[in-house]
Amino acid sequence: MTEHESTAEQERNPHALRERILALSGEDVGRCIQCGKCTAGCPVAPDVQPTPNQVMQLIRMNDLETLMGASMFWYCSSCQTCTARCPMEIDIEAVMNTLRRLVLEAGGEPAEKDVATLNKVFLRSLRAHGRIFEFGVVMNRNLRTGKPLRDAMLGPAMFGKGKLGLRPHNVRQRKKIKRIIEKARRFERVEPGPPDAPGE
Amino acid sequence: MTESSQDPRIRLLTYSEVEEVRGYVGNFDVTIRKKARFVDLDKCTGCGECTQKCPKKVPSEFDMGLGKRKAIYTPFGQAVPNVPVIDKDNCLYFKKGRCKLCVEACGPGAIKLDDEDELITEKFGAIVVATGFQQFDWTRYGEYGGGKIKNIVTGLHMERMLETTGPTAGKVVRPSDGKLARDVVFVQCVGSRDEKSGMPYCSRVCCMYTAKHALLLKEHQPESQAYIFYIDVRAPGKNYEEFYQKVQRDFGAIYIRGRPSRIYERGERLVVRGADTLTGRPVEVEADLVVLASAMVPNADAVELAKKLNIPHDQYGFFTEVHPKLQPVDSVTRGVFLTGACQFPRDIPDTVAMSGAAAVGVCSIFSQDELTIEPRIARVDEQRCTGCLSCVEVCPFGAIETRERDGRTIASIQESLCAGCGNCASTCRQRAIDVQGFKDEQILAQIKAAFA
Structure with missing residues (x-):
């Protein structure tokens, strides 16, 4: 966020973003002492900017605009190493999750569309089958992201080991799973993925 | 210590503990347990024959387990008085009923194997509490090896290794194989500045002793390299900032701003996974030795002592002063003064200054025939x-x-x-x-x- 572009509301309240994160996740980023232990243990931080501790600071700087274009929380694998080791007991993973949600709620384009697409087809598969139909998820993602042969070479090996089935296996009570997802969605009032990919 | 042991107006009661305190300022009745040391203070000449003859060796507490001591020993070379004590838990005589080599070796016959604890009660006018601190038990950090990796040590180990008369004669080595350490990683704020460990406070002394260690390491072993993971360098004392800058500039210590997330073994070496938050990326440093700046915490029995002395303590167990700025060495119990790290992490200059203040506090009571007290009672x-x-x-x-x-x-x-x-x-x-x-x-x- 450059100072001139900030909205009137943000200008009035320099803590707007921090307070929004607190309200949504219960986590107060203001507790962060910038020790960097989250970044030190993060498996994706070597390849992604900004780093987790920088994300914490961007929230404190009320810089939603930079965060809208940030890729960190799209690559976040939710391994929770940061959360487990944070000396200030901030659930950093929850903050990352909340940021994903905020970006989508604000109608923003996720900086990593492919990741958001995968999230979406993953949940869709879960809703349809009550569990993940891996082959379907991969094909769906590849078609939606326009990279049909992505990871294709992994297929035969996984197929040979019986890790990849060609047909989905539904759980017995998949309607219940579906209801759980619907309910969670009502709670969060937000779609789990980006607007539908073109061509659907 | 030696000086005070020779002053006729000072009586040292070593290897003794306060059992009970009654009374009030000017009239404290203090019961003291003089623990059985099994050596007669008056007869012993401090020749050291007994220690030499003692066949039992155990890890030395003073050397942080890096060296050995005997079962009859003085804790360290300059200990006052220069009279040994028998460690009953390890002495062969107390464990198996035979040996007595020390008794045979002792010319003046100072060894008393039938010695017992003695309780004395005496009157005192004022009390100065200077019981110090202990080191935080860092082994609860699983991500730093949980105490299972030999080449991860603390600042106190480093202090002993850098001592030329210490267990390694001034060489910084890997405890696993005794080889000289080349790359040494220092980790600041272990336990301190950590709410999860219950200690959000800054331990205050680690920044400066780590800078000193980095300097001495380079002086003792010029081929070595120090890496220091820090969160903030706190150098607010006289000449402290200059010293810190000198260590970086002239002694080649590399400071990396970030707290490590994990330390693990790779072959003979250690890998420290940290972050450099200034360049915004994770870093990995290979090391021979990792030195943790483990926090200063109150003694395990601090709360118990506070009860005996009728003085308050804070949520950590540090004794509380009347006013942190205006009455920093007075406790709320009149006639009981506080100094040093039993009150909060303190470095040497601060402790010396506060001890002086506490001594003057005592003198100001003793110099009056009548005590002036607040009227609001x-x-x-x-x-x-x-x-x-x-x-x-x-x-x-x-x-x-x-x-x-x-x-x-x-x-x-x-x-x-x-x-x-x-x-x-x-x-x-x-x-x-x-x-x-x-x-x-x-x-x-x-x-x-x-x-x-």
């Missing part, structure tokens, strides 16, 4: 007091005594102990106790005036 209306003594239970200073009046027992305030807190006044059902200047009538009159 409790007073008992002797006719109203029914002698229920509820007040005795709520007094945090033990300032309420009992006495007989017309054949009944009533409460009586020990004026030099009372701090005027008002607990007794608000507890008394008969309204027989008031804090002078804050009588119920006076407070009610103030309220009336305020709302008039």
Whole structure:
């Protein structure tokens, strides 16, 4: 966020973003002492900017605009190493999750569309089958992201080991799973993925 | 220490512990347990024959387990008095009933195997508490190896290794194989600045002793390289900032701003996974030795001691002063003074300065024939007091005594102990106790005036 572009509301309240994160996740980023232990243990931080501790600071700087274009929380694998080791007991993973949600709620384009697409087809598969139909998820993602042969070479090996089935296996009570997802969605009032990919 | 041991006006009671404290300023009755050391202080000449002959070797506490000591030993070379003690838990005589080589070796016959703890009670006018601190047990950090990796040590280990008369004769080595350490990683804020460990406070001394260690490491082993993971460098003392800059500039210490997330073994070496938050990326440093700046915490028995002395402590167990700025060495119990790291992490200059202040506090009491006290203390209306003594239970200073009046027992305030807190006044059902200047009538009159 450059100072001139900030909205009137943000200008009035320099803590707007921090307070929004607190309200949504219960986590107060203001507790962060910038020790960097989250970044030190993060498996994706070597390849992604900004780093987790920088994300914490961007929230404190009320810089939603930079965060809208940030890729960190799209690559976040939710391994929770940061959360487990944070000396200030901030659930950093929850903050990352909340940021994903905020970006989508604000109608923003996720900086990593492919990741958001995968999230979406993953949940869709879960809703349809009550569990993940891996082959379907991969094909769906590849078609939606326009990279049909992505990871294709992994297929035969996984197929040979019986890790990849060609047909989905539904759980017995998949309607219940579906209801759980619907309910969670009502709670969060937000779609789990980006607007539908073109061509659907 | 040596100087004070030779001053005829100072009596040292070493290897002794305070059991009980009664009384009040100018009149403390202190019961002290003189622990059995099994060596006669008067007869021993400190020749050291017994220690040489003793066949039992155990890890030395003073050398952080890097060296050995005997079962009859002095804790370190400059210990005062220069009289050994027998470690009953390890001595062969106490464990198996035979040996007595020390008894045979001792010319003056100073060894008393039948020695027992002795309790003495004496009067003292004032008490200075200087019980120090202990090191935080960092092994609860699983991500730093949980104490299972030999080449991860603490600043105290490093201190012993850098000592030329220490267990490694001044060489910084890997405890696993004794080889010289080339790359040494220092990790700051281990336990401190960490709410999860219960210690959000800064341990205060680690930044500077780590800088010193990095400097000495380079001086002792020029081919070595120090890496220091820090969160913030705190160097607010006289010449401290300059020293820190010198270590970076002239002694090649590399400072990396970030707290490591994990330390693990890779072959013979260690890998420290940290972050450089200034360039915004994770970093990995390979090391021979990792030195953790483990936090200063109160002694394990600090709370117990606070109860004996009737002084308050904070949520960590550090003893609390009356006022952090204006009365930094006084405890709320008159005549009991605090100094050093038993009160909060402190470095040497601060401790020396505060000890001086505490000594002057004692002298200022002793130099007067009469004690001036605050006028706001409790007073008992002797006719109203029914002698229920509820007040005795709520007094945090033990300032309420009992006495007989017309054949009944009533409460009586020990004026030099009372701090005027008002607990007794608000507890008394008969309204027989008031804090002078804050009588119920006076407070009610103030309220009336305020709302008039």
